[in-house]
Structure formats: structure tokens, C-alpha cells
Amino acid sequence: MAGTRESEYDLIVIGAGIAGLVAAQRWLDSHPTSKTTLLEKTQRVGGVFGRRRLYPDFYTQWTVGLAEFADLRMPRPPEENCIKDFFRAKYTMKYLEEYAAKMSHNGKTFKERIISDSDVTSVEKVYDTWHDTCIYSENEKTIYTAERMVVAAGEHDSPYIPELEGQEDFAAPIIPFANFGASNILSAPNTRQVIIVGAGKSSADMFYKSVRAGRQVTWTVNHLRNGEEVPCDALLLGIGWRSYTTSFSEDTATRLGLPHDPALDSPEARSKWKTIEAEGDAATIKRFPLLAAPPPYARKTISLTPWRLYNGIVPVDDHSIVFINHFISENMMYFAEVQAMWIVAYFDGNITLPSRNAMENDIAHWKAYSKRRYLSSHGQSANFRTFDLVPHTDNLLSGLGSQNLGEAVGKQCVECE
Known part of the structure; x- marks a missing residue:
């Protein structure tokens, strides 16, 4: 070039x-x-x-x-x-x-x-x-x-935008959540009916805003589709990120x-991760028995490694x-x-x-815990720490020589007594 x-x-x-x-x-x-x-x-x-x-x-x-x-x-x-x-x-x-x-x-x-x-x-x-x-x-x-x-x-x-059947003949704008704010689509006088796809927070935000704007809204989730045709002036996507x-x-x-893709790993690497993740899973259940039997939930399999x-x-x-x-x-x-x-x-x-083995064990144990603690694709991907922010940041700060938050709070409580 x-x-x-x-x-x-x-x-x-x-x-x-x-x-x-x-x-x-x-x-x-x-x-x-x-x-x-x-x-x-x-x-x-x-x-x-x-x-x-x-x-x-x-x-x-x-x-x-x-x-x-x-x-x-x-x-x-x-x-x-x-x-x-x-x-x-x-x-x-x-x-x-x-x-x-x-x-x-x-x-x-x-x-x-x-x-x-x-x-x-x-x-x-x-x-x-x-x-x-x-x-x-x-x-x-x-x-x-x-x-x-x-x-x-x-x-x-980067929003995930799927290829939709018949998209080339679809006259209405298709707007992912990332572009929703800049689009001003709900201010357009010809936007009367909107369809919102997805059931996460971004979709809920677009639904709320659309209703507040007085628009007729159809909120659809992929697995509820029944073949019904719904007219719309805008298709708003809140279906995840690339x-x-x-x-x-x-x-x-x-x-x-x-x-x-797991296929890119060598057989030895796949075997190693399978073994240490199983060890991590056993350790997780032993430490947190409640996680051994989660309530019924929709299982979503991910195709990539964590x-x-x-x-x-x-x-x-x-x-x-x-x-x-x-x-x-x-x-x-x-x-x-x-x-x-x-x-x-x-x-x-x-x-x-720590040593390479220790780091890999730590990674595998976190993945095993994450999969049971967060029953979603994020849990399987091991990139979700919503309820583990404090212990995780405590761990990072301890590496810097700082007293962790849990110890500090405990010390204050003891001193108060």
C-alpha cells in the first residue's frame, strides 16, 4: 500500500x-x-x-x-x-x-x-x-x-451486527446500541414503530427510551421467535459485542x-488445561459447596477458549x-x-x-470458579468479576505492598470495639 x-x-x-x-x-x-x-x-x-x-x-x-x-x-x-x-x-x-x-x-x-x-x-x-x-x-x-x-x-x-436474511431489501435503518445515541433515531418524525432485539441492559435502555418517546415498541428475544411479521421504522440491536x-x-x-479456537491448541495443551481446570473445579466445590448444584438455567456453550x-x-x-x-x-x-x-x-x-505452573493453575482455578459463580457465557469466558471486585483488587494491591481492604476494615472494627 x-x-x-x-x-x-x-x-x-x-x-x-x-x-x-x-x-x-x-x-x-x-x-x-x-x-x-x-x-x-x-x-x-x-x-x-x-x-x-x-x-x-x-x-x-x-x-x-x-x-x-x-x-x-x-x-x-x-x-x-x-x-x-x-x-x-x-x-x-x-x-x-x-x-x-x-x-x-x-x-x-x-x-x-x-x-x-x-x-x-x-x-x-x-x-x-x-x-x-x-x-x-x-x-x-x-x-x-x-x-x-x-x-x-x-x-x-465494537457491536455485534449479524447478517440478517433479507437485509439487503430492508428499508428501515438497523442501529446497534453503540450508535443509538448518535443516531437520534427516535427524534425522526417518520420513526413510529421500532423493534428492539436482545434482552440485556442495552436493549432495556433502548426500550425505556423508545417508550418515553411515545413510539410503538416490539421487544423480541431470539429464542421466542415464531415467524410473525412485525412492521417497523427502525431495528435497534442490543445483542452483544464483537x-x-x-x-x-x-x-x-x-x-x-x-x-x-481450541483446535489451535496442541493435544498436550488441551489435556493440560482440562486437567488443571478439573482440579480447580473440585477445589471450588470444596470451598463453596453451594456452587455445586446451581438452580436451573439456560446453558450457553461458547466456542472459544476462556x-x-x-x-x-x-x-x-x-x-x-x-x-x-x-x-x-x-x-x-x-x-x-x-x-x-x-x-x-x-x-x-x-x-x-510465581512460576509458570503456578500462574497456569491460578488461571485454571479462576476459570473453574467463574464458570460456577457466573452462570452465563461470561462465566465460561472467565472475564466476569462483578461480585469479586474487592478481593481481586485486594490481590493486586497486595502485590504493590498495600494492606488489603478486608484487613483494613477488620482492623477498624476491632479498634472500634
Whole structure:
């Protein structure tokens, strides 16, 4: 391709959402002269809370006081934009934009470090250097290189859009949840009837907004289909997300421990993981007997391997790349900041890793626990920690020499007595 350029950095961060911003900030706090950039596929920072993703009834799922990083306070929004301590998501957007504008290292703010409209289409390692390819036009692409890389693209970045039978003759717009806010589809005068596909939170949000807008709504879930034809002026999709790991080749994904086709593993590797996951399952049931017999639920089989990263962050065999905030959890700002501090210590060689076998056992035991604790495809994928945020972050902080939250609270209670 004509117009191929290369641009070299010390550290590349993929994504300028919550995790990408705080990861870059904590790295630059310790290495202010580091040549660091953030590759962001959209025009603005924020990720899920970016301007293009907002809509009027989008509220946060965290509260005032928890929706901020340690180095910049977020003022309480006006009361008319709050429901108790929850608030409209636009204030998180404003906070993240302010954060990017204010944080400065070696004379450069984040706004000057972020390269926008840069969708990373390919990630590969050539010798000891990571190559991230962004294609900007038919005749222009740039390969960004660095010895270290932070992947903070997030799980809610690229919507899953299926190929629908008869789609080429379907006149109404098909809008995934990621584009719902920017579309303003419910403001269009000819949008009277809408169909919403999916039964998760994003679908529920679109349903609520559509009803509030006075539209006639049909809410459908795939397994309830009966062949009935329903007219609509817009088809709104809330059926999940496409993994960002598709930018990694199959060989690279397999080597790093990212989800991949199990057939790519050697017979020895498949046997090993099967054995240690079974050991993890037995240990889980012994420690948590209640998880041995879950209530009836809809089982969904996944076709790919689970995430196999130590602490959910680092590959066992490659210490030059980390993945943060791909877990689905509660307070993603706090979660991202703890991970960001941990990866700085990790990259600087200040985290003592256990042996390879110990790391693999830890990964397998978490997967076994996750599969029984979270009865969904996320549990099988081992990237769901909604009710395990505190122990997981305690574990990361203990690696930094910090007293964990459980011990601190217990000590306070004893002192109170």
C-alpha cells in the first residue's frame, strides 16, 4: 500500500476510554519523559462514555464519590441530573474530557498524545517490538511500534451486527446500541414503530427510551421467535459485542492466552488445561459447596477458549503486553486505576511473578470458579468479576505492598470495639 508510515514509541495504549486514560496517566506519573501515545478509534475520549455513545436517559451505574480517579475530583452534578447519588452519564463524559485536557507530563497533555480516528486493525509482534497497524484510507496506513503495549479497548467497543436474511431489501435503518445515541433515531418524525432485539441492559435502555418517546415498541428475544411479521421504522440491536481480539492473528491470540479456537491448541495443551481446570473445579466445590448444584438455567456453550491471563492482565509467556478492563465488573473506574498501578510496577520489574505452573493453575482455578459463580457465557469466558471486585483488587494491591481492604476494615472494627 502506498503511503505506509511508521511511528515509534516507548509505550502504546490502545483505547482512550476510562482504562486507557488512567493507564497512560499512571505510567507517565512514573515515567514523565516516556514517549507514549494512545490510539483511539473514535474522535473523542471516553469509550462507552464518549460523546457519540450518549443519549438523554443514560445514567451511570456508579455513584458520586466513586466516579473519579484519585488525582482529579468530580464535582457533584446538579440535583436535577441525579437520582439519589446516581447521575446522568454526560457528567462522566465531561469528567474524562477534562481529565484528558488537564493531565500533563513533560509539557504534553493527553489531548496532544491521543491519535484519534485510529482503529487498530492488526497487532503483531516482530522480534521484540509490537506493530499496531491503523488504516486511514485506501492509500494511507501507519504502523505504530513500541516495545510495550497496553490494550485497553474494552469489551463494549465494537457491536455485534449479524447478517440478517433479507437485509439487503430492508428499508428501515438497523442501529446497534453503540450508535443509538448518535443516531437520534427516535427524534425522526417518520420513526413510529421500532423493534428492539436482545434482552440485556442495552436493549432495556433502548426500550425505556423508545417508550418515553411515545413510539410503538416490539421487544423480541431470539429464542421466542415464531415467524410473525412485525412492521417497523427502525431495528435497534442490543445483542452483544464483537471482541477486539480479532485484531490479533490466531497464532498470536493462542500464544498470548486470548480467546481462540481450541483446535489451535496442541493435544498436550488441551489435556493440560482440562486437567488443571478439573482440579480447580473440585477445589471450588470444596470451598463453596453451594456452587455445586446451581438452580436451573439456560446453558450457553461458547466456542472459544476462556481468557488465560494471569491476574486477568498478563500473558504467561509474554511480559511486554498487558490487557486491562476487559473484565466486566462493578466500579470500572476504581478497577481500572488499580490495574493501572499494578501494570506500572509490573513493567518496571517490581512485581514478583510465581512460576509458570503456578500462574497456569491460578488461571485454571479462576476459570473453574467463574464458570460456577457466573452462570452465563461470561462465566465460561472467565472475564466476569462483578461480585469479586474487592478481593481481586485486594490481590493486586497486595502485590504493590498495600494492606488489603478486608484487613483494613477488620482492623477498624476491632479498634472500634
